[in-house]
Every structure is written in structure tokens, then in C-alpha cells.
């Protein structure tokens with residue numbers, strides 16, 4: 001067996017290539033007029049007229065009359081859809097409520 005002088009050379013993940021890939025994706029999105037959500041730590045790409053992604057726009061109170069759906073998904077998690085319906089449920093969960 002040959003001896004390695006370095007150590008730590010067996011990284012199965014090329015950080016430089018990954019950074020390059022991310023930079024390229026970002027360049028394409030920026031070129032298309034997209035911007036990243038202004039919420040700290042959020043990496044959602046949004047159209048420039050929206051400062052925040054849907055979820056964070058609601059969280060910071062930018063969207064009036066909208067809210068996250070009160071429904072629970074099939075997997076038992078809170079629904080992440082945004083709804084402006086007075087019932088507080090998205091279209092999908094309204095159907096499950098026996099509606100009007």
C-alpha cells in the first residue's frame with residue numbers, strides 16, 4: 001500500500017465545484033430578475049417585486065388578509081400553503097372540510 005502524506009484527502013464532496021455550481025445557478029436566477037428572500041437565512045428565490053418569499057412575507061406582516069393554511073397534511077404536518085380565504089384553509093383543505 002502506498003502511504004499518503006496528506007490525510008483528509010478523501011473528501012467525497014468537491015466544495016469548490018459545489019460553490020461554482022451554486023454561483024452559476026444564482027447568476028441564472030439573477031439574470032431572470034429573481035432575488036433572494038430578504039429574510040435572514042432564507043434561501044428562497046423570489047420575484048423582485050416580492051421582497052420576501054410567501055412564508056416570510058406573512059411572518060413579517062407584509063401580506064394582508066393572508067395566512068398559512070390551518071389544515072394538516074396527510075403526513076401530519078401543518079399545511080404550508082398560503083390562503084386568503086376567510087375559512088383559513090387552502091383550496092385543498094377546504095375541500096376536506098365539507099365546505100359550503
Ligand SMILES: [Zn+2]
Nearest residue numbers: 037042053056
Ligand atoms: Zn423566505
Ligand SMILES: [Zn+2]
Nearest residue numbers: 069071079090
Ligand atoms: Zn392546506
